[in-house]
Amino acid sequence: MTANARKKRNVAALKHAVRSYPGFLWWGLGQATNGGLGFYVWMIVLTAIALVGANAWAHQVARGMIVTNMTDHVSWGLYIANFTFGVGLAAGGVMMVIPAYLYDDEDMHKVVIIGEAVAIAAIVMCTLSVLVDLGRPDRFWHLMPVIGRVNWPVSMLTWDVIVLNGYLVINLHIVGYLLYMRYLGRKPNPKWYVPFVFLSIIWAISIHTVTAFLYCGLGGRPFWNTALLAPRFLASAFVSGPAFIILVMRILRITTGFAAPPKPARTLIQIIRVAMTINLVMLASELFTLFYTGGAHGESAKYLFFGSHGHYGLVPWIWTAIACNLIGTGLFFMPDALERSNTRIAACILCIVGIWIEKGMGLIIPGFIPSTLHEIVEYTPSLTEWKVTAGIWAFGFLLLTVLLKLITTVFAAEAHKTEIA
Amino acid sequence: MTTDNSFPQEPHDGEHLKPLLPILDQPSTRRTLLKTAGAALGLAAFGEALSPLMVIPENVSVDEFLQQHYKELTDEDKKKVFARLEAETKERFGADVTITDSKPIPGVRFAYAINVSKCNGNGKCMEACNKENNHHRGVDQSYIRVLEMTKGSMDMENGSTTYDHTVPQDDKFYLPVQCQQCDNPPCVSACPIEATWKEDDGIVVVDYNWCIGCRYCEAACPYHARRFNWELPEIPPEEVNPNQGYLSNRIRPQGAMEKCHFCLHRTREGRAPACQEACPTGARVFGDLNDPDSAINYVLKNKRVFVLKEELGTKPSFFYFFD
Amino acid sequence: MDGSRHWISLVMMLAILAGVTATIQLRGASDAADGGSTLEALRGESSANEEKSSAVRSNSFVPPETFPVTIRKPAGPPRVATNLKDVHGEAVTVACSTCHSTRSPNLQNKTPQSLDEFHSGMKFSHGTVSCLSCHNAADYDSLQLADGHRVEFTDVMTLCGQCHGPQMKDFEHGAHGGLNGYWDLSRGPQQKNNCVDCHNPHTPQFPKMQPTFKPKDRFLEQSRSEH
Numbered sequence: 013m014t015a016n017a018r019k020k021r022n023v024a025a026l027k028h029a030v031r032s033y034p035g036f037l038w039w040g041l042g043q044a045t046n047g048g049l050g051f052y053v054w055m056i057v058l059t060a061i062a063l064v065g066a067n068a069w070a071h072q073v074a075r076g077m078i079v080t081n082m083t084d085h086v087s088w089g090l091y092i093a094n095f096t097f098g099v100g101l102a103a104g105g106v107m108m109v110i111p112a113y114l115y116d117d118e119d120m121h122k123v124v125i126i127g128e129a130v131a132i133a134a135i136v137m138c139t140l141s142v143l144v145d146l147g148r149p150d151r152f153w154h155l156m157p158v159i160g161r162v163n164w165p166v167s168m169l170t171w172d173v174i175v176l177n178g179y180l181v182i183n184l185h186i187v188g189y190l191l192y193m194r195y196l197g198r199k200p201n202p203k204w205y206v207p208f209v210f211l212s213i214i215w216a217i218s219i220h221t222v223t224a225f226l227y228c229g230l231g232g233r234p235f236w237n238t239a240l241l242a243p244r245f246l247a248s249a250f251v252s253g254p255a256f257i258i259l260v261m262r263i264l265r266i267t268t269g270f271a272a273p274p275k276p277a278r279t280l281i282q283i284i285r286v287a288m289t290i291n292l293v294m295l296a297s298e299l300f301t302l303f304y305t306g307g308a309h310g311e312s313a314k315y316l317f318f319g320s321h322g323h324y325g326l327v328p329w330i331w332t333a334i335a336c337n338l339i340g341t342g343l344f345f346m347p348d349a350l351e352r353s354n355t356r357i358a359a360c361i362l363c364i365v366g367i368w369i370e371k372g373m374g375l376i377i378p379g380f381i382p383s384t385l386h387e388i389v390e391y392t393p394s395l396t397e398w399k400v401t402a403g404i405w406a407f408g409f410l411l412l413t414v415l416l417k418l419i420t421t422v423f424a425a426e427a428h429k430t431e432i433a
Numbered sequence: 434m435t436t437d438n439s440f441p442q443e444p445h446d447g448e449h450l451k452p453l454l455p456i457l458d459q460p461s462t463r464r465t466l467l468k469t470a471g472a473a474l475g476l477a478a479f480g481e482a483l484s485p486l487m488v489i490p491e492n493v494s495v496d497e498f499l500q501q502h503y504k505e506l507t508d509e510d511k512k513k514v515f516a517r518l519e520a521e522t523k524e525r526f527g528a529d530v531t532i533t534d535s536k537p538i539p540g541v542r543f544a545y546a547i548n549v550s551k552c553n554g555n556g557k558c559m560e561a562c563n564k565e566n567n568h569h570r571g572v573d574q575s576y577i578r579v580l581e582m583t584k585g586s587m588d589m590e591n592g593s594t595t596y597d598h599t600v601p602q603d604d605k606f607y608l609p610v611q612c613q614q615c616d617n618p619p620c621v622s623a624c625p626i627e628a629t630w631k632e633d634d635g636i637v638v639v640d641y642n643w644c645i646g647c648r649y650c651e652a653a654c655p656y657h658a659r660r661f662n663w664e665l666p667e668i669p670p671e672e673v674n675p676n677q678g679y680l681s682n683r684i685r686p687q688g689a690m691e692k693c694h695f696c697l698h699r700t701r702e703g704r705a706p707a708c709q710e711a712c713p714t715g716a717r718v719f720g721d722l723n724d725p726d727s728a729i730n731y732v733l734k735n736k737r738v739f740v741l742k743e744e745l746g747t748k749p750s751f752f753y754f755f756d
Numbered sequence: 757m758d759g760s761r762h763w764i765s766l767v768m769m770l771a772i773l774a775g776v777t778a779t780i781q782l783r784g785a786s787d788a789a790d791g792g793s794t795l796e797a798l799r800g801e802s803s804a805n806e807e808k809s810s811a812v813r814s815n816s817f818v819p820p821e822t823f824p825v826t827i828r829k830p831a832g833p834p835r836v837a838t839n840l841k842d843v844h845g846e847a848v849t850v851a852c853s854t855c856h857s858t859r860s861p862n863l864q865n866k867t868p869q870s871l872d873e874f875h876s877g878m879k880f881s882h883g884t885v886s887c888l889s890c891h892n893a894a895d896y897d898s899l900q901l902a903d904g905h906r907v908e909f910t911d912v913m914t915l916c917g918q919c920h921g922p923q924m925k926d927f928e929h930g931a932h933g934g935l936n937g938y939w940d941l942s943r944g945p946q947q948k949n950n951c952v953d954c955h956n957p958h959t960p961q962f963p964k965m966q967p968t969f970k971p972k973d974r975f976l977e978q979s980r981s982e983h
């Protein structure tokens with residue numbers, strides 16, 4: 013089949029495809045699961061990991077949370093750590109929307125949808141992370157408004173559940189609408205999406221703020237009980253989100269040839285530079301307060317950074333995070349990072365790893381060590397926890413792949429259409 | 434948008450002219466077949482991977498699944514629920530038990546005080562709690578933790594719960610900690626689904642059948658008072674305490690949160706809590722805060738009383754005092 | 757409208773959700789209807805309770821029915837073992853007065869060290885009081901108060917209370933000595949210890965103990981926590 017014939021057919025497909033939203037979704041699913049050998053290998057590997065995770069979780073539900081290494085002392089572990097990072101990713105995904113709409117950056121508009129896709133996948137991951145952390149997932153319906161009994165507006169966790177789901181719905185709407193319009197070959201009507209984009213910007217900030225409040229609202233945990241937590245979360249989200257999107261764009265370019273213009277990535281790097289600096293400054297002032305004043309409030313930090321009473325479980329983690337963050341930031345400031353270079357990629361990976369540790373093993377876990385009665389009980393995730401977490405990530409990537417596939421397909425088809433016209 | 438010639442997906446065969454149902458519209462090429470097969474296989478694999486979940490329908494009856502929050506249960510509902518729980522206890526733990534629903538005594542507000550000068554850290558209260566409240570025998574669970582503290586410091590940093598020598602040691606004092614039944618309980622604010630709440634007599638309770646086990650309350654409690662059922666408790670049938678309360682000492686399900694409830698199945702019937710009866714040093718004083726002549730009010734008025742972590746504003750109903 | 761179709765599907769999904777919700781709600785509503793009358797019954801019960809407890813507090817003229825507080829008492833004067841058996845094979849014990857009536861009291865004696873015949877291994881650590889501060893020289897089967905009044909062994913608390921006023925006061929207010937039974941005397945009786953149940957009068961300091969029970973938390977399993 014000649015390239016031209018193929019183009020024609022695609023145009024025809026766009027013109028005459030079923031004109032209903034479910035029909036579009038079905039078509040999209042078909043498109044999104046088409047691909048070359050590499051694509052199928054990738055999907056199968058992800059499915060396999062997701063399967064392992066699902067199985068581990070099912071065993072955990074059957075036998076009880078005893079198969080995790082969490083205790084009454086360290087009652088949250090890898091799952092919630094991962095959840096916290098995921099919320100950051102989800103919020104960060106939409107951060108790039110801000111320059112696009114506030115400054116009407118044309119190029120940015122085109123990659124915004126990738127950010128939204130990342131946000132959707134990340135939110136689904138968050139929801140799964142919370143689900144696997146529940147001791148009684150069979151009672152999940154207690155959390156639903158109306159049929160359950162939600163402790164709103166008092167409980168920060170209720171807030172979190174509400175804002176996360178709201179965020180998911182908003183982003184599904186935006187992505188769905190924009191793609192559908194392109195699929196129909198029409199110009200999206202700003203009335204139907206611009207208000208939602210602004211809403212999602214505010215919402216992105218709120219999901220991460222509320223997630224921070226979840227921790228910093230607990231007076232009994234001095235390590236978390238700091239007003240700086242929410243700003244720190246936001247700053248690091250402005251790093252991990254864009255960094256992740258840069259990585260995604262790079263992968264897309266290599267695998268599908270979907271090449272975004274270079275400008276958005278540069279804007280993102282600028283955002284990261286500022287945000288990461290702010291993040292490090294806030295981290296430093298946090299550490300200053302903790303260590304300079306000392307006392308019992310600094311005990312968790314002492315344990316985290318230097319170990320305490322002969323326990324050193326988290327020391328390697330946090331120094332790895334610090335190293336990753338510092339080197340990553342350094343790399344971001346190199347002129348090279350503004351180009352399509354490996355420096356940029358290395359910087360992104362380092363910062364993502366650094367922030368993942370900083371928000372998880374470096375924030376959630378030490379909040380519990382020492383315990384509220386100042387007993388030191390250490391925590392290392394169990395194999396089950398690693399499996400389940402890997403499964404969740406794999407599922408997130410599956411979802412992201414499908415979404416991106418759909419996006420690139422619609423965009424590419426549209427591009428062909430304009431070419432012919 | 435930059436374009437690229439390697440158009441990513443395979444072209445569709447067949448026509449897309451009629452807006453029919455898309456499912457019927459899809460051509461049955463080899464690829465579609467393969468995809469369908471793959472999807473079926475994937476679903477089957479997920480089904481298999483999740484098969485351990487089948488214990489849920491085995492262990493959780495439809496009635497249990499649909500059970501409403503304690504506060505929404507009518508007396509009729511409660512009768513049914515308690516009967517079901519009693520039958521389940523018989524089946525799983527081999528013990529005949531009676532589950533009751535003691536209500537707060539109107540006008541009574543409970544408080545507890547511990548004489549730090551007297552407590553010698555022998556831990557009989559922990560043991561009594563374990564027996565009375567049908568705690569998991571495997572881990573010798575108890576709602577009470579006794580800290581051995583170094584004299585000259587109120588910093589729990591210098592405390593230990595694992596001491597194992599004759600008590601009291603000359604340079605130590607002892608601080609038993611259990612739920613402080615806070616008047617401003619952070620655990621209650623934390624719970625996303627009101628599975629834990631404060632009752633009129635001041636006792637903070639948990640509906641073990643409503644709790645989803647998120648453990649946010651455990652993170653919120655500043656006194657390490659909450660315990661999670663990491664697995665199903667095990668108790669030999671002959672050791673099961675048959676006098677059980679729905680909101681207190683009935684055997685807890687796996688995956689739910691629990692905590693000290695001032696033995697409400699006893700105290701709301703006028704009896705002393707088990708830990709108080711068990712204390713050989715007489716360090717424990719329990720009573721009604723609203724009764725000016727109660728033992729607890731005598732202590733509050735006449736002793737040097739303090740509460741733990743007062744600066745957190747939790748307003749405990751649990752006091753410590755020196756002679 | 758461009759987005760209307762998209763919106764309609766969204767609304768439809770919501771509608772389905774709402775439908776499910778409503779079904780479950782209906783179930784709950786019928787349950788609630790059943791429970792209406794029982795709620796009334798519940799209220800009745802609690803107001804009955806209210807009357808009872810307010811009676812306890814407000815000195816109203818209907819005196820509340822209260823249950824007694826029983827303080828355990830020593831059985832009587834101690835008996836001393838003799839290592840002899842009677843014809844039935846029972847151990848023979850004798851009253852204090854059996855020996856003490858035959859010898860004259862030593863008012864100065866304060867320690868077992870100064871005793872060479874009897875009680876020499878006894879431990880004594882109770883301030884600077886002498887034996888006859890408490891034991892009654894006139895009748896060794898009883899005790900005596902500081903003012904010389906005789907007091908029976910069963911009423912030992914009167915004796916202790918002479919010096920240990922603060923403890924006695926705490927005891928009377930339920931803040932010393934522990935209790936068994938009911939905190940609420942309108943619902944049941946209470947039992948309390950007396951002084952010598954817990955304190956050996958010769959070495960009154962509370963004895964040292966060995967803790968027998970420790971929660972075996974997961975963290976105490978070293979393998980789990982010390983990776």
Ligand code: SF4
Nearest residue numbers: 612613615618620654
């Ligand atoms: S001590 Fe802890 S569990 Fe008890 S009421 Fe206070 S916060 Fe809640």
Ligand code: SF4
Nearest residue numbers: 624644645647648650
């Ligand atoms: S563990 Fe249970 S009681 Fe505690 S916050 Fe979660 S749902 Fe509420």
